[in-house]
Amino acid sequence: MPHQTSTWPTPRLSSAAPLLASLLVFAFIAGEGTAQSFNSAPPNAPDQSPAFVNQTRAPILADDTALRHDAIVEGLEHPWGMAELPDGSWLVTERPGRMRLAGTDGTLSAPISGLPEVDARRQGGLLDVVVAPDFAQTRRVWWSYAEPRGNGENGTAVATGILSPDAAAMSDVAVIFRQQPAWSSTLHYGSRLVVDNHGALFVTTGERSLPAPRQLAQDVSTHLGKVLRIDPMGGPAPGNPEIAGGQPEIWSWGHRNIQSAALAPDGALWTVEHGPRGGDELNRPEAGRNYGWPVITYGLDYSGRPIGEGLTAREGLEQPVYYWDPVIAPSGMAFYEGDLFPDWRGSVLIGGMGAQALVRLELKDGKVTGEARYLQGIGRVRDVAVARDGAIMILTDADNGALLRITPAD
Numbered sequence: 001m002p003h004q005t006s007t008w009p010t011p012r013l014s015s016a017a018p019l020l021a022s023l024l025v026f027a028f029i030a031g032e033g034t035a036q037s038f039n040s041a042p043p044n045a046p047d048q049s050p051a052f053v054n055q056t057r058a059p060i061l062a063d064d065t066a067l068r069h070d071a072i073v074e075g076l077e078h079p080w081g082m083a084e085l086p087d088g089s090w091l092v093t094e095r096p097g098r099m100r101l102a103g104t105d106g107t108l109s110a111p112i113s114g115l116p117e118v119d120a121r122r123q124g125g126l127l128d129v130v131v132a133p134d135f136a137q138t139r140r141v142w143w144s145y146a147e148p149r150g151n152g153e154n155g156t157a158v159a160t161g162i163l164s165p166d167a168a169a170m171s172d173v174a175v176i177f178r179q180q181p182a183w184s185s186t187l188h189y190g191s192r193l194v195v196d197n198h199g200a201l202f203v204t205t206g207e208r209s210l211p212a213p214r215q216l217a218q219d220v221s222t223h224l225g226k227v228l229r230i231d232p233m234g235g236p237a238p239g240n241p242e243i244a245g246g247q248p249e250i251w252s253w254g255h256r257n258i259q260s261a262a263l264a265p266d267g268a269l270w271t272v273e274h275g276p277r278g279g280d281e282l283n284r285p286e287a288g289r290n291y292g293w294p295v296i297t298y299g300l301d302y303s304g305r306p307i308g309e310g311l312t313a314r315e316g317l318e319q320p321v322y323y324w325d326p327v328i329a330p331s332g333m334a335f336y337e338g339d340l341f342p343d344w345r346g347s348v349l350i351g352g353m354g355a356q357a358l359v360r361l362e363l364k365d366g367k368v369t370g371e372a373r374y375l376q377g378i379g380r381v382r383d384v385a386v387a388r389d390g391a392i393m394i395l396t397d398a399d400n401g402a403l404l405r406i407t408p409a410d
């Protein structure tokens with residue numbers, strides 16, 4: 001049976017006042033908590049101004065919803081992605097290169113055989129996983145990973161396979177996408193996978209972080225720093241935008257490192273990308289649009305210097321829907337439409353690794369109207385999903401990471 005995480009380690013609290021800290025520790029040990037205060041730290045780029053009201057630091061939501069969290073599985077080594085199967089169990093990836101099945105009874109399978117080799121240095125390894133909408137019939141799975149390409153180079157790749165009936169092996173494995181060019185970097189791979197309502201597969205990438213490939217986020221002849229939309233068996237998806245000189249898989253470009261992506265209830269893709277210091281951003285990427293990196297951005301380089309010319313806006317380049325300064329270090333994302341938290345319907349939930357929290361943004365007419373954070377101190381939240389029954393599932397990124405189930409405390 002799932003058990004309450006009453007023995008979870010004491011959270012590390014960086015800036016909270018002692019009284020608040022003691023309250024948080026109490027809430028944490030009890031496995032419960034409500035929305036918590038944040039944004040007490042000053043912005044990193046105080047001279048930058050948002051382009052519109054509530055583009056950053058939207059009002060903090062008053063929310064007394066009390067949360068309960070239960071560990072379904074612990075002892076996962078840097079889990080990265082998860083996908084629910086029809087029986088309520090979860091496929092979970094571990095960054096060193098393993099995929100396992102976590103049962104609702106708390107069991108964890110041996111690593112599933114048949115997956116290709118990954119380059120698991122630093123940010124690389126086995127990354128996201130999704131299952132086909134008709135998985136119950138086809139047992140088809142897709143996953144993304146850092147693929148070794150020789151000479152220390154690597155690139156984000158997507159593979160697909162058929163999960164055996166006993167979930168022990170992946171068969172008919174085929175690599176259906178390889179990001180080009182490969183690069184000698186161990187940073188900024190993206191890569192979330194989202195099946196859209198037309199059966200196409202969105203793949204988000206990163207720009208590999210180093211000064212030279214960073215510029216390729218603006219180069220549509222490459223796959224670096226892009227949202228891609230591919231056919232689930234390989235090749236560009238039908239209906240992609242026509243981009244002069246562009247790779248046919250490209251949906252949008254000018255992105256830095258997208259580790260959060262989800263479909264909104266209306267079927268539109270939303271993403272959150274890691275920005276520079278003070279520039280994590282939420283976007284609703286539209287076909288054929290340029291989202292600016294590294295020509296425009298909020299925030300500063302991690303060296304403290306401006307990015308490029310220090311611009312936050314330019315004609316023809318899209319503004320983010322929202323940005324965070326200080327950053328949350330986002331990973332994982334899901335829109336909430338479930339039954340267990342009816343007041344949260346229409347909100348988007350985002351994992352905060354740096355923020356060590358579950359972030360909720362309230363949305364209205366495509367804009368953010370408020371922000372709340374929960375479970376602060378729970379650990380680096382690497383992925384967020386909504387289970388079929390409306391529970392919220394999170395993965396914590398750690399040597400001893402966990403799959404947690406979040407439900408109302410009442």
Ligand SMILES: [Ca+2]
Pocket residue numbers: 254281291292293296297318319320
């Ligand atoms: Ca941008």
